[in-house]
Amino acid sequence: MHSLVEENYLKALFALSKDKGSVSVNDLSKHLDIKMPTVTNMMKKMAFKNLVHYQSYKPLKLTKKGKKEAALIIRKHRLTEMYLVEKMGFGWEEVHNIAEQIEHIKSPKLFAKMEELLDYPKFDPHGTPIPDINGEMEWKAFSKLSECKPGERVKMAAVINTSDEFLKFLNRREIHLGLKIRIESVEPFDNTMVVKYKNHSGETISHTVCERLLVEKF
Amino acid sequence: MHSLVEENYLKALFALSKDKGSVSVNDLSKHLDIKMPTVTNMMKKMAFKNLVHYQSYKPLKLTKKGKKEAALIIRKHRLTEMYLVEKMGFGWEEVHNIAEQIEHIKSPKLFAKMEELLDYPKFDPHGTPIPDINGEMEWKAFSKLSECKPGERVKMAAVINTSDEFLKFLNRREIHLGLKIRIESVEPFDNTMVVKYKNHSGETISHTVCERLLVEKF
DNA sequence: GTATAAAGTTAGTCTTAACTAACATATTAG
DNA sequence: CTAATATGTTAGTTAAGACTAACTTTATAC
Secondary structure (H helix, E strand, O other): OOOHHHHHHHHHHHHHHHHHOOEOHHHHHHHHOOOHHHHHHHHHHHHHOOOEEOOOOOOEEEOHHHHHHHHHHHHHHHHHHHHHHHHHOOOHHHHHHHHHHHOOOOOHHHHHHHHHHOOOOOEOOOOOEOOOOOOOOOOOOOEEHHHOOOOOEEEEEEEOOOOHHHHHHHHHOOOOOOOEEEEEEEOOOOOOEEEEEOOEEEEEEOHHHHOOEEEEEO | OOOHHHHHHHHHHHHHHHHHOOEOHHHHHHHHOOOHHHHHHHHHHHHHOOOEEOOOOOOEEEOHHHHHHHHHHHHHHHHHHHHHHHHHOOOHHHHHHHHHHHOOOOOHHHHHHHHHHOOOOOEOOOOOEOOOOOOOOOOOOOEEHHHOOOOOEEEEEEEOOOOHHHHHHHHHOOOOOOOEEEEEEEOOOOOOEEEEEOOEEEEEEOHHHHOOEEEEEO
């Protein structure tokens, strides 16, 4: 199987290539905090293992195989996060570091069991889709909260930024997954939103935050 | 912190020194399936880190620090095994390999949570003690030989005093870990025991010695 | 009590995955 | 279009942790 190190490269490649489909050596280097020559070297090795398409001076692209392997690691990460939150009582902001380590555990049984105990979830505590055992994920059409109009009722579905800071911020305002939110109004000058949910009414949310909250209309 | 590799050496040293209090390079090498020169090298590094007492051609002994670190890894291993069995529905035969990996996870929180959910167990279902957060374990699971009654059959589990003198004494009488012993009789005046084991029958053991031998009833 | 076997050590090599320094190619700015 | 800058590569080094071959010390057998 793959080394822990290779798995981290795969995961980073997968995460970074979401938008453009490819990644620069530079981006990958910065994301992993590993110097560029090391990354170049590793890419050659991984190309040899048919995990990534590599050509000198060209952007990096995961192969089909690489994409699947990456998805399977992400599957383990997200199942773990969800298990920790749902079954062990951890908070959102605590689970990332633990999942980052557990995702490398080699034990199909362990993750199959988590999945079973969680009732085969398709989305994790951050609302992002969980790849299935074949590395396939279901993408659902979520909207950014910032794109919603006054009067609409939506349900919290995912967060884009998962930094500790941000998650703590959401906790303080009791904003969590599945929360039903009604958009009261939008300030025209700075796009700040005034929303209502649970026992919070007239809560204001900055545009920056609204850009990072994915919601489901219903 | 320590590398995964060092942790495995610590754990093996701890497990193997249960009986004699010290371990030969050869035993350690066989147990880890790592060649002797590699072990010697690692012992020097670990001696430098004050985890093990090392002198050329002498048996290996964990330092106090090394013992504690090892106990903390074993704590994580046993808590994980118990958690997998009790809370996730695994069978005992399935959990060892998983625990072997999870024991290296760096997250005090995770194991504190397992401990909490398991209701602060001091022993696993095999009666083996689980070290606490300070690496201390309770040995109550075992009885002193001196507390056993005539007719009982017991198995040697641990020795309290590990002085050279004492261990040599035990060696001369071929008393070792795992040895099955039957208590024949107890002299009422000085509590000397007459016991039978292997090809020794009618061997007498003083009360002083019986006080230092921990046994498991079976 | 020496000869032989077993255990332990030393020296030198390999692989993985990191690094720096120096060089090469692309991109951007004027 | 060329200069400057940013990005990417090559070459050589390092540390951890494994190995083999050869040597040394300790233990065991006769």
